[in-house]
Structures are given as C-alpha cells and as structure tokens.
Amino acid sequence: MILLVPADVLRPHRADEHFAAEADAARAAGMQVALVDHDALTRPDGAEHAVRAVRTSGMAYYRGWMLRAEDYAAFAAALRRRDVTLRTSPEQYRRAHELPGWYSSVAELTPQSAWTVGDDRAAFDRVRHQLGPGPAVLRDYTKSMKHYWHEAAFIPELDDADSAWRVAVAFRELRGTDLTGGFVLRRFEHFASAEVRTWWVDGHCTLIGPHPDTPEDLPGTDLDLATVGQPIANLRLPFITADFALRADGVWRLIELGDGQVSDRPKNVAPETLITTLCSDFSGPTTASPGTYETNLPPTDLKSP
Known part of the structure; x- marks a missing residue:
C-alpha cells in the first residue's frame, strides 16, 4: 500500500511539515510513501506535473490538503496512467466530500x-x-x-x-x-458538547477522538456506534470521517461527514494510530469499541465536556 502526501513547497523532496509525521509512521509500518505537488493539483492541467515524483505502483491512500472533486478526479486519472489506483474513487470522493452526496443516507442523524x-x-x-x-x-x-x-x-x-x-x-x-x-x-440545533471525530474504514469505525478544533476538549464516552454505524456503513465509502456533538437534549448528532483523506488529524492523536486504521483495510476490519478514544493521551486525561 502507498501513502501519497503533499511535498513541502520550499523543499519538494520532503513531505509537507503538516503530514511529515504521518509519512514517517507509514514508512515505519512498511508502506511506501510518495510525494505529490498539491499546488499543481489545483491548477488546470496540472495533475501530470503533480504526480511526476510518484515512481511506484499499486493501491494508494492520499493524506493531504482538501481538493475540489474535479481536481481529485484529474489526480486519480494521472495516477492511473502510472499504475497507481486511489483507494477512494473520484465518485466516492465527491459523495464523501460534498454534503449533497452523503446527506440522504444519514438524514435522520443530522440537522x-x-x-x-x-x-x-x-x-x-x-x-x-x-x-x-x-x-x-x-x-x-x-x-x-x-x-x-x-x-x-x-x-x-x-x-x-x-x-x-x-x-x-x-x-x-x-x-x-x-x-x-x-x-x-x-x-440550527443547540449543542452541549465539543465535537468528536470518528474515522471509518469500509464502514467500520476504527478510531474515535477529539475534533481538531478542540483537541484538548474530549467529549464523553457514550456515543452509541450501534445507532449511528449502519447509516454510515450504508454509504459504502472506503475512508471517511464523521463528526458528532451532543445536542442539548442528550442526543448525539452528526455535524459533518467528510473524506478521510483530507480530514485533519487532531494533534493529540498519534500519527501511528491513524496509519494503523489505514493498514486495517488490508489486514481485515477492526472496530473501535463504543466510548474508546484512540489517542496518545493516558486514560486519566479523558474528560467529559
């Protein structure tokens, strides 16, 4: 499996600082790592230039900055010409990345x-x-x-x-x-907690932790994966995130769903933990237990909002 990450703008032979730790964790886990030019991906006809440093073949995950759906499609096409296949297809990326693509499947969970x-x-x-x-x-x-x-x-x-x-x-x-x-x-709904970010691989919740905007504010541990899991699994998307918050009446609500490739990792979730969730895609599904926060914080640091 290959991990694709943006190259540093000033040092193009190195990973962008924001994703460097994940790249290191991927190499340590036995994955191949290749660099892409994110700025080129956002330019018309820039996809071929963006992937010029990709010199390996196989199945790939992207971990990088957000892309428009049409830019992601051009990215995928340029990679296919190099015998690299993104684990998330352009159609799957659009469905995960844009609200109209995912809303109907999870309408009962979200405003x-x-x-x-x-x-x-x-x-x-x-x-x-x-x-x-x-x-x-x-x-x-x-x-x-x-x-x-x-x-x-x-x-x-x-x-x-x-x-x-x-x-x-x-x-x-x-x-x-x-x-x-x-x-x-x-x-508009009134919420009474910080958001919790959940990570899903092939319909299985593999990681639960804080939202990147509030990394130190960990929500309570009573998110019922059995209730929210089936609608999310029904989307049949390979790698996504789903952000939940506790409404004032005590009901967990879906705030946002997004493609996991372009979802930010909270600073207190170890990069190795995220890479392990991706590796589970090739070693068989693992599921995070309800209320288990897979972070590098000791259990005593978990607190309700």
Whole structure:
C-alpha cells in the first residue's frame, strides 16, 4: 500500500511539515510513501506535473490538503496512467466530500438541510422557504465560515428574507472562488458538547477522538456506534470521517461527514494510530469499541465536556 502526501513547497523532496509525521509512521509500518505537488493539483492541467515524483505502483491512500472533486478526479486519472489506483474513487470522493452526496443516507442523524445549485438569490430564497421559518446555519457543499459566525454563518430567522440574504452575500464574498456547489441551509440545533471525530474504514469505525478544533476538549464516552454505524456503513465509502456533538437534549448528532483523506488529524492523536486504521483495510476490519478514544493521551486525561 502507498501513502501519497503533499511535498513541502520550499523543499519538494520532503513531505509537507503538516503530514511529515504521518509519512514517517507509514514508512515505519512498511508502506511506501510518495510525494505529490498539491499546488499543481489545483491548477488546470496540472495533475501530470503533480504526480511526476510518484515512481511506484499499486493501491494508494492520499493524506493531504482538501481538493475540489474535479481536481481529485484529474489526480486519480494521472495516477492511473502510472499504475497507481486511489483507494477512494473520484465518485466516492465527491459523495464523501460534498454534503449533497452523503446527506440522504444519514438524514435522520443530522440537522435538516436544503441546498441550491449555484449562488443566486432566487435559488437561495427557494431553499429558504423549503426549510421553513426559524434559525439556520449557512455553508456551501464542503465548508462553512463558522469563524465568521454572525456575519456569514448564522441566520437567526429564515423568514427575514433580507437579513438572511445579507448573510449569504457575506458568505459568498468570503468564500470567493472557493465556493463549492451552492448554498446549503442547515436547521440550527443547540449543542452541549465539543465535537468528536470518528474515522471509518469500509464502514467500520476504527478510531474515535477529539475534533481538531478542540483537541484538548474530549467529549464523553457514550456515543452509541450501534445507532449511528449502519447509516454510515450504508454509504459504502472506503475512508471517511464523521463528526458528532451532543445536542442539548442528550442526543448525539452528526455535524459533518467528510473524506478521510483530507480530514485533519487532531494533534493529540498519534500519527501511528491513524496509519494503523489505514493498514486495517488490508489486514481485515477492526472496530473501535463504543466510548474508546484512540489517542496518545493516558486514560486519566479523558474528560467529559
């Protein structure tokens, strides 16, 4: 098995610092490691240049920065011409990476959502009416602007058309050319915990830990994998992450689902632990026990929010 990671921009023969520890862990586990040029992957017709340093063949996982679905497809095609096959196909990547691809399979686990194709006001107003009155959170198919919560994420009342559109305009301006797909409106829910990030290989939860935004704030240990596992397994995706938070009424809710190749690893989850989850794909599935946090912290450091 091959691990593909971005090369350092200034030292192209070395792995990007953000992924260097995972590359080292992969080599120690017996995997081959190859470097790709992420910047080239994001340019038109840049995929062939991006993979020029890949000189091995076989099945591969990518661990790197987020890619648009169309750039990932070009990446996969360039690798196939070198006899390298990404474990996650372009179609699987899009389904995991973009909310419309995964929403229907897990709708009962996650806030009610509606989305546009494109970013014009008429389409926005249609989905605003579709969702109905009340507060909502705005994002696009792949990302929110939660760090601009009041300006470009939270809509206090969808029936207030002009105020809602002002948030949408601010979001569109902040996302710029990175805006993907269209607007997504998600019913606002009150959450009472930090998020927990779960990692899934072929429908099996292999790793549970904190969210990268709150690595020291570990949630409680009562996430019921039996309840959430089947809808996620039904997606039939090879490597994904699913982020959960505890709603104010005590119910765990799915906040986000994403392709595991471009999901960030919390700093207190050992790179060796993540690489082990990928190796399980080739040695048979392993499943994390409900409430087990696979981190490099001692058990006494686990705490409820």
